[in-house]
Amino acid sequence: MAFTVQGDGEPAGGIDTTLGDSTSLVITTNLEFARWGAVFGDDTMAAAVIDRIVHHGRLVLFTGSSYRVTHSLMT
Template sequence: MIGNPGRGKTHMAIGIGLKACAGGKSVLFKNAASLSTELSEAKDNYALGKLEKRIQKVDLLIIDEMGYVSFDRFQSELLFKVIADRSERGSTIVTTNLAFSEWTNLFENTAMVAALVDRLTFRSYVLDMNGDSYRLDHSKNSA
């Protein structure tokens, strides 16, 4: 899901996650920055394999807010591995405020960005949710 802030990407991802849970599917919701930190800490504590297996087992992984923080090379590689391991094996939702062409600002390795986007977009739906902010509209109408 790609769109400006305030367009309901997180809200929709949570709704899809809840519907999946109601249907008996396992769901994991993670903020992109928190996930990269958790992966880095797991690596430092020799628990990365266990965390990666847990992530790979879920039916739906939701990575929220990809685009608000950049990742160093190490974090980029860890995130790439999670997404690559799930490719064609499990469903993944990513919410972002950046077009794919701008993801080179998030990750140091441009070749990896191309591979990451390729894996995320293969057999997927890309929802363009750009437009005016619902929160801003609500604030204007409340005033």
């Protein structure tokens, strides 16, 4: 799947779904779906992207403290 954005932040062609059901894709984010509209600049576009991602997919939600943040050199 590919999502293309023009220089002005506007979608430029939509979503490419040529990977189909034959390829695995892992996406990690700390941003809940409700806030994706701000990233894509459009709630409708964000909803379409989320729909494509979760269709036949599995969501894994981790809770608790982050090992990476807890053991960061910056702390």
